[in-house]
Amino acid sequence: MKTKIFKRISEVPSAAWNALQSGHSLAFSSAFWEVIEQSRMNDFEYRHLLITDDHEQPLALTSYYSITTDIAIFAPLPLRKILGKIRKFFPGFLKFRMLEWGTPITVSSPPFIVAPGVSLELIIKEIHRSLLLTAKTEGHLFIISRDFESNSQVLQKKFSELGYHLVDSLPNTYLDIIWTSIGEYHASMKSYYRSKLFKHLRRNQQQDVHHELVDNFDHLAEQLCEQWMVVHEQADEFQREVLTPSFYREFSQRMGAHSKALLFYRKDQLVGHALLLQDGQLLRWLYFGRNDATNDSLYLYVAHAVIEAAIQTGASRLEMGLTTYAIKQDLGAQPEPICIALRASRNWLNPFISRVYTLLNNPANLNSRNVFKNRTTTEHQ
Secondary structure (H helix, E strand, O other): OEEEEEOOHHHOOHHHHHHHHOOOOHHHOHHHHHHHHHHOOOOOEEEEEEEEOOOOOEEEEEEEEEEEEEOOOOOOHHHHHHHHHHHOOOOOOOEEEEEEEOOOOOOOOOOEEEOOOOOHHHHHHHHHHHHHHHHHHHOOOEEEEEEEOOOOHHHHHHHHHOOOEEEEOOOEEEEEOOOOOHHHHHHHEOHHHHHHHHHHHHHHHHOOEEEEEEOOOHHHHHHHHHHHHHHHHHOOOOOOOOOOHHHHHHHHHHOHHHEEEEEEEEOOEEEEEEEEEEEOOEEEEEEEEEOOOOOOOHHHHHHHHHHHHHHHOOOOEEEOOOOOHHHHHHOOOEEEOOEEEEEEOOOOOHHHHHHHHHHHOOOOOOOOOOOEOOHHHOOOO
16 A cells, blocks of 8 residues: 655646546545635645555545644634734734644545545554654644544544544534425425515515626636625634635636526625535535625525525535524524544643643534424435
8 A cells, every 4th residue: 555645736646536536525626626726725735645555546535734723713702802812912822733634615524535445444544644744744733634524423433543532613504405496495484484584585675686696707706705805804603714816716717617606786786695616416605705794684695595596506405504503594404513533743742632622612502493394304314
């Protein structure tokens, strides 16, 4: 078995990469990683790890990266305010250069691909060995592996055996798409939630808010990034990656018809957008942006339009993402718990890492809402 590490996606043998990625999420595609690398977000430094047998046949691949991260990234609001005051004088307080295993802008569970018939345990151990060596060589105190959703108990056990600590992250949200039209979706809702939705939709209609779904939006990259930044700077749940105009431009150009944007207009003015990725039968809602941070009904209108787009594009499931849970749940989204695996690169430090994390962070703990008349038909099986 051979392990090779590449610093650019363009250096990875495309035949081996494509052979392993075929049939898996676009989050593992070379085009997706080209978008990420060309975007120059934050201080990410990416690596791509390819494992082959002695005859150069690909066995597994994964990507990981180093980034400066706030160890209190999911801290409750009172603690974040205290940290904000401290960081006016000490900007790097509780921020560390970490090695993170996964995809930086979306959920991919598990964070690697293994060829059929290959030992999962053997591959995990080999990738862990490589990451641990990199962390020690480059001076990273922590390794983070993400993300582990509820169907990954076997994987979680294997990571625990390697000394990783499984801790809670922010939950994801999903909506199974079982309707053939937005009218069917409305009819399936309980009257309380439907009337609440219609009230906000009427407010937007009265302001002549409308939208369109497009595949090509690279010419709007600067404006869309500015809109996203407005939302990012107001975020009170967590902040990490900082998007760039290059991200929007590359995403539109490289992902082709898989990249989609919902553009929202008030009369003739572009006032907001939702960025989407058509990932097979899964439609991923990646980002939202708007011109101003006004507390109005636009976000609910946007979320409703995203659901309508999922129905129109034939998706069987919609990933609605992290944060702004209340509105998404009112529209029927179900929370999906996520764990991340933490490990210190130094054995003496490892026993303390989960205690520190849980002391500083308090991710949301959500209960499902019964939004639909027949709840069992809307839950993911």
